Amino acid sequence: MPSPPLLEVKDLYVRFPTPAGPVNAVAGVSFTVSAGETVAVVGESGSGKSVSSLALLGLLGSGNISAGSVLLRDEELVGAGPERLRQLRGSELAMIFQNPMSSLDPLFTVGDQLVEALRAHRPMSRRAARARAVELLREVGLPDPERRVRAYPHELSGGQQQRVMVAIALTGEPALLIADEPTTALDVTVEAQILELLRTMQREHGTALLLITHDMAVVAETADRVVVMYAGRVVEHGPVAEVLRSPRNPYTRALIDSIPTPATPRDRPMPAIAGSVPTPAEAPSGCRFHPRCPSALERCSEAEPPLYGLEPGRASRCWLHEGAPQASPTTAGEVHHVA
Amino acid sequence: MSPDAPTTEAPLFEARDLVKRFRSRGTVVQAVNGVSLRIPRGRTVGLVGESGSGKSTVARLALRLLDPTSGQVTFDGVDLLRASRGQMQALRRRMQIVFQDPLGSLNPRMRVLDAVGEPLAVHRIAKGSARVDRVVELLERVGLRSSDLYRFSHQFSGGQAQRIGIARALATDPDLIVCDEAVSALDVSVQAQMLNLLKRLQSELGLSYLFIAHDLNVVRYMADEVCVMYLGQIVERGDGDTLFADPRHPYTGMLVSALPEFAPERADGRARRAVPRGEPASPSSPPPGCRFHPRCPKAMQRCREEAPALHGVADGRAAACHLFDAGREASAR
Numbered sequence: 001m002p003s004p005p006l007l008e009v010k011d012l013y014v015r016f017p018t019p020a021g022p023v024n025a026v027a028g029v030s031f032t033v034s035a036g037e038t039v040a041v042v043g044e045s046g047s048g049k050s051v052s053s054l055a056l057l058g059l060l061g062s063g064n065i066s067a068g069s070v071l072l073r074d075e076e077l078v079g080a081g082p083e084r085l086r087q088l089r090g091s092e093l094a095m096i097f098q099n100p101m102s103s104l105d106p107l108f109t110v111g112d113q114l115v116e117a118l119r120a121h122r123p124m125s126r127r128a129a130r131a132r133a134v135e136l137l138r139e140v141g142l143p144d145p146e147r148r149v150r151a152y153p154h155e156l157s158g159g160q161q162q163r164v165m166v167a168i169a170l171t172g173e174p175a176l177l178i179a180d181e182p183t184t185a186l187d188v189t190v191e192a193q194i195l196e197l198l199r200t201m202q203r204e205h206g207t208a209l210l211l212i213t214h215d216m217a218v219v220a221e222t223a224d225r226v227v228v229m230y231a232g233r234v235v236e237h238g239p240v241a242e243v244l245r246s247p248r249n250p251y252t253r254a255l256i257d258s259i260p261t262p263a264t265p266r267d268r269p270m271p272a273i274a275g276s277v278p279t280p281a282e283a284p285s286g287c288r289f290h291p292r293c294p295s296a297l298e299r300c301s302e303a304e305p306p307l308y309g310l311e312p313g314r315a316s317r318c319w320l321h322e323g324a325p326q327a328s329p330t331t332a333g334e335v336h337h338v339a
Numbered sequence: 340m341s342p343d344a345p346t347t348e349a350p351l352f353e354a355r356d357l358v359k360r361f362r363s364r365g366t367v368v369q370a371v372n373g374v375s376l377r378i379p380r381g382r383t384v385g386l387v388g389e390s391g392s393g394k395s396t397v398a399r400l401a402l403r404l405l406d407p408t409s410g411q412v413t414f415d416g417v418d419l420l421r422a423s424r425g426q427m428q429a430l431r432r433r434m435q436i437v438f439q440d441p442l443g444s445l446n447p448r449m450r451v452l453d454a455v456g457e458p459l460a461v462h463r464i465a466k467g468s469a470r471v472d473r474v475v476e477l478l479e480r481v482g483l484r485s486s487d488l489y490r491f492s493h494q495f496s497g498g499q500a501q502r503i504g505i506a507r508a509l510a511t512d513p514d515l516i517v518c519d520e521a522v523s524a525l526d527v528s529v530q531a532q533m534l535n536l537l538k539r540l541q542s543e544l545g546l547s548y549l550f551i552a553h554d555l556n557v558v559r560y561m562a563d564e565v566c567v568m569y570l571g572q573i574v575e576r577g578d579g580d581t582l583f584a585d586p587r588h589p590y591t592g593m594l595v596s597a598l599p600e601f602a603p604e605r606a607d608g609r610a611r612r613a614v615p616r617g618e619p620a621s622p623s624s625p626p627p628g629c630r631f632h633p634r635c636p637k638a639m640q641r642c643r644e645e646a647p648a649l650h651g652v653a654d655g656r657a658a659a660c661h662l663f664d665a666g667r668e669a670s671a672r
Contacts, residue, residue: 044527044528044529045497187389187553187618187619188389188554188555188597189594189597189618191597192599192614192615193614196614214526215599217599221599254528255528258527258531259556260531260557261556264556266559266579266580269535269538269539270531270534271531272531273528273532274532276496276497
């Protein structure tokens with residue numbers, strides 16, 4: 001590895017209490033994000049992808065992280081005090097969510113919210129902050145920023161609100177932007193615009209992007225590397241083009257096959273995955289995907305396979321790869337041989 | 340599909356020139372502005388459009404859950420807007436709807452037996468053990484089990500809950516089912532199951548579908564004819580494959596090129612899509628002339644002044660665009 005990663009998530013466990021006892025929504029998740037890189041965490045509902053991102057922002061309350069480590073530039077975030085986490089969010093780390101309307105305060109203008117964010121990061125006059133706010137709105141492509149800076153969130157469309165969220169995220173010049181389903185609520189033409197904005201922002205500021213999404217197509221056009229999650233586990237990771245072209249894990253393969261494309265034959269059934277993602281409380285024994293897996297063997301129900309390192313930078317959790325070296329739980333991409 | 344149905348046969352469902360305006364606090368929202376549709380028996384007509392395009396309003400007008408401001412709706416030859424209460428009630432059995440959010444549209448305090456069996460009681464179709472038998476038959480048809488009868492809807496995953504919604508829609512043995520974003524909230528692997536189920540039910544039961552979704556790929560897969568809506572109007576219609584390969588209306592072109600290119604076998608670099616400009620105007624203040632002109636890369640002076648009509652542009656295809664005005668006017672189909 002040329003340089004140490006900006007973010008390193010190691011063997012993260014996130015536990016939730018339930019009436020039936022604690023369950024792990026995220027179980028042993030590891031991945032890294034390097035400076036300026038885009039890493040996508042993709043999965044269906046119940047995969048634990050959003051829980052992971054909230055946990056590493058310290059937004060779940062550290063009590064819920066039951067094991068593991070989150071290093072940001074070598075600083076441990078698990079167990080860090082709320083004050084330190086608050087400092088980091090908005091400076092080193094920023095985030096945008098699926099629904100911008102619930103992240104923006106409906107009672108304040110877009111300008112007020114940007115000014116507040118700017119002045120929270122560093123001391124500056126109200127007037128200077130106002131000018132910077134207009135500049136940021138222009139940068140994120142909001143039409144007519146001098147006028148829109150006085151608009152209330154409800155006066156903007158969903159796409160414009162998400163642009164404002166990106167502007168607020170940029171106020172602290174973060175090294176890492178975490179975007180959790182940033183375009184899921186948007187129409188496809190607007191989605192294309194927001195993804196383009198994120199790419200531009202990344203190019204111009206060198207921001208690293210951790211993209212949480214259920215949408216493989218968004219992954220395909222945005223990310224450098226992809227981490228595929230299923231039922232709280234990482235089941236495959238690797239460079240996006242390679243994983244999409246030749247997925248090694250049966251779940252990734254099945255997930256890709258079940259996406260309708262313009263080339264899907266209309267006169268044949270869609271390839272579908274039987275059943276549904278188990279809830280953390282009902283995670284099956286052995287490999288968590290085995291009840292739905294077309295390639296399941298007997299042992300898949302008995303023991304959970306480790307994450308095997310395959311080609312450089314690729315790993316997959318499946319007994320089909322038995323004999324391959326196990327991927328290191330710490331550094332995604334590196335492999336080491338188990339004695 | 341019903342290959343034996345001659346094309347001259349009267350369609351099961353027909354809407355002509357539907358208009359729906361909503362008034363709210365002094366403003367008028369033109370949700371639907373002159374939409375005509377024709378659904379042959381055993382076929383699927385797809386409606387695709389972005390938010391605000393009016394597609395869900397069309398769904399409600401089609402079932403007369405809303406009355407149009409003007410226009411005409413006929414179901415199996417009966418004028419729905421002039422039908423008597425009794426006629427309407429009899430017709431309601433034959434037209435059903437499946438909504439986007441199955442958990443939101445099912446009563447959480449009802450057991451599956453009652454949720455699926457309610458239409459049987461409402462329409463006095465079956466009661467007692469006959470009702471239970473019918474519900475079990477419906478559950479099995481949609482891939483659920485008789486052991487699910489006494490469970491509550493919230494005990495099911497999203498996909499399973501949508502199967503309950505479909506079973507409920509099938510209870511009265513309908514001819515037409517309106518699927519309003521029925522698969523949009525589902526995970527992609529479950530979405531594929533549901534598309535397969537809907538197609539299987541269509542061929543087993545001879546159903547007609549009005550299939551509404553915002554995902555063009557999903558609509559293309561399901562529909563025999565795809566109608567593209569923009570701000571209350573159908574701007575283009577035709578076979579889904581042809582629409583993809585050769586979009587005529589500039590909005591269809593924008594929609595197709597805005598789709599993320601997802602072809603994993605060809606992913607040697609990073610997939611990129613064209614980035615469209617602008618966002619749809621509000622239906623409460625649509626632009627004059629062609630409603631798409633502010634975003635249209637091919638807009639001419641005339642587009643700012645005059646709304647184009649839907650014109651036939653090729654076999655079985657029509658587009659509402661001044662670029663095709665030389666063409667023959669599409670029959671009012």
